[in-house]
Amino acid sequence: MMAGSERRRLSGRGLPLPGNDIDTDRITPARFLKSVTFDGLGDAVFVDERAASAERGETHPFDDARFQGAEVLVVGKNFGCGSSREHAPQALLRAGVRAIVGESFAEIFAGNCTALGIPTVRASATAIEQLQRQIGEEPTTLLEVDLDEMVVRAGRDADGSLVADAQLEVTMPDGQRRALMSGAWDSTGVLLANREAVAEVARRLPYVEGDQ
């Protein structure tokens, strides 16, 4: 397992992304799935919507200069519904997203995020709305996602440490939380450790034949 892979506390500036039911095809349009590596996917994030916004003379949050370098995405309900493919979280990761705070997440998407070490934490609709407003008004707001205490703090950056002026309670499935905090989100190593027990199950299963 990778050293230093524990995810207990992540902080960064916020990126408010309003709207519910944002599906994976909107995050990374299907044509970008056609690749044999994840390299370069960062540029594909919301690319169609960004173009459409620009055409309407609007600025998509991902193109908004005020949010450049933001690392904590703040989203609505059922974010990431749609495909099980990991391209959407991979693209978000490569676009600099380190944590996502939202009202709710599609299950597979949240699992895929966990597997990349990106926490997806849930907060109430009102809390999300308020947070999005706060970031919109003050884009330098620093957010801290604290999985130890299951809170997100928002405040200002005083020489690298956070002076919080708001704090919201958040939740996430316990398995994901523990995986992130212990570093076990990087699962291959954990699973490989049980090699013998795996072989035992394979021998027991009537449909798995012979020596593998």
Add this chain to the structure above:
Amino acid sequence: MAAANLFDKVWDAHTVAELATGETQLFIGLHLIHEVTSPQAFQMLAERDLPVAYPALTVATVDHIVPTDSRQRPLADEMAEQMLAELERNTAAHGIRFHGLDSDYQGIVHVIGPELGLTQPGMTIACGDSHTSTHGAFGTIAFGIGTSQVRDVLATQTLAATKPKVRRITVSGPLGRGVYAKDIILSIIATLGVKGGIGYAYEYAGDTIAALDMEGRMSICNMSIEGGARVGYVNPDQTTVDYLQGRPHAPTGAAWDEAAERWLGYASDSDASFDDEVALSAADIEPVVTWGINPGQSLAVGDRLPRLRGVAEEERDTASAAYRHMRLQENDPIAGTAIDVAFIGSCTNSRIGDLREAARVARGNRVARGVRALVVPGSKEVTAQAQDEGLDAVFRDAGFEWREPGCSMCLAMNPDKLEGAQVSASSSNRNFIGRQGSPTGRTLLMSPAMVAAAAINGAVADVRDMLPAEAG
């Protein structure tokens, strides 16, 4: 032994260990891979210098990126060619079976697994594709996984999974004429919502489901994920056993009898309990059409589009977004909505029974002027069977294009795509914005017979008005 449902029986049989995270390390009996989600996983294995642990338990095919007209190598699209070549290289390097373009069994991964008899009751099946739930039709625990999990299955033949709850959905009574498995699952999704299944595995039960053939059951399990459930399954019965007999990977001789008996034993016990129960009456199910941008936004073909103020408050934003994208008007009838493209295909509805039903509608008719209509069989097997029955000629004579197997217009990874704001009547599973290849394209999901009816009328039409009179 205490009464158990199928999910518990299969889950327990495949449990390797409980992990510190509270997740279960689950053994995966069949791992299916394709060109889109596997290359990065192989890359990750290589980076860690890990071998594939159980290569015999992984089977590969190519489906998403294949052109459905010319299959000349190298493929015209360089990226597609690169993905195919990468899969060929990876499967060869690791000794994994691969049904490539020249195999008699190439096709959509969820069509060929069952067809080859690889999918068998009581298995755990994983694939880097959310429609893996299709295989649940055989009484398996089958679910889609992300690329990191593909890596884990390759490296260890296991993955870390959280056990979901199980909801039994019982559908009872005979289906009306012109009503298909697709209409059942679209109705279930409309009833329970696109998020209703989150955290659940769905058991589809009741006499309506029991009366379906395996293809119908696959269509239903296929779209479990559109209802939010990663897993959907049907208990194995004689229909399941009969389907598998004689398939290339089905056991033979004494092993067959033993397997058939074992398979039936995986079915949920009659007194098994469930975390939740829902019942639907088949008599209430009519041919369904989606009108919006998620598969839960649907209505019966004879109905009018919902008024926004009548839509539940938490659904209203999505409904307004759907109206904006679809350019439809509240309270208009859905029947009569003009279409530009008709697509019969995808892992939901590209099997022989789907083509037979669509052909019944198409026979002797003509595709409406200006409509582009495609029939894309799910596999080489389906293609061969359809051609034996002369269905290709029926479709061609009616003005449909008859294509080579692949995912085609289900999603925009191959040359079959919508253009501009075209409206597509589609037998696939997703009507998400951009799904069929054009950011402004519009998708109406429906059964394959309904797609054929729409193709001929040039607009959404009630298939019941078009089926030959003797239809049951």
